[in-house]
Amino acid sequence: MVWFLGLGIIGVALLALSLVLDGVLEGVLDGLGGGLDGVLSLPVIAGFLSALGFTGAIVTGTTGAGTGVATGAGAVAGGAVGWVAWRFGRALLHDGAPAPRGEDLTGTSGSVITAIPADGYGEVLLHLAGQPVKYAARAASPVARGTEVWVESLLSATSVTVRPVER
Numbered sequence: 001m002v003w004f005l006g007l008g009i010i011g012v013a014l015l016a017l018s019l020v021l022d023g024v025l026e027g028v029l030d031g032l033g034g035g036l037d038g039v040l041s042l043p044v045i046a047g048f049l050s051a052l053g054f055t056g057a058i059v060t061g062t063t064g065a066g067t068g069v070a071t072g073a074g075a076v077a078g079g080a081v082g083w084v085a086w087r088f089g090r091a092l093l094h095d096g097a098p099a100p101r102g103e104d105l106t107g108t109s110g111s112v113i114t115a116i117p118a119d120g121y122g123e124v125l126l127h128l129a130g131q132p133v134k135y136a137a138r139a140a141s142p143v144a145r146g147t148e149v150w151v152e153s154l155l156s157a158t159s160v161t162v163r164p165v166e167r
Helices: 002-020 026-036 042-063 067-093
Strands: 109-114 122-128 131-139 148-156 159-164
Touching (some): 002 042, 042 067
Parallel strands (some): 131 159
Antiparallel strands (some): 109 122, 109 148, 122 131, 148 159
């Protein structure tokens, strides 16, 4: 039973480490299952180990069954939890919603956060898909910080041409 509890705790610790280190440990698994579309991702492995360990401990403690039966029950539960984690991860990554494009910014308004000089770049804060995004910006004339601007065109993926809003 101690081995099963140890496996369950290791699974929970792996999941916590994957959250804290934000993907650093994922690189270790790239060589093993990079082409398997996330089957060997850290959340799937952590879920499998946790379910295997805790289910094995519960089966051993409540029924008094042997290690083989507890391991079998844990493997079934671990497989189910791992599959759910894999499907959930795929649903999050491949939700089918079109990604917002920079062209969607043309004609939108924003505000200058770093003054735009006459012959250089400043910065503007725009909203793309409801999220604030900072872009480098050029204008035909100098624009002061805090000025509301309209996006005229895209210069690149990270820069736009703007003009002040006239009211």
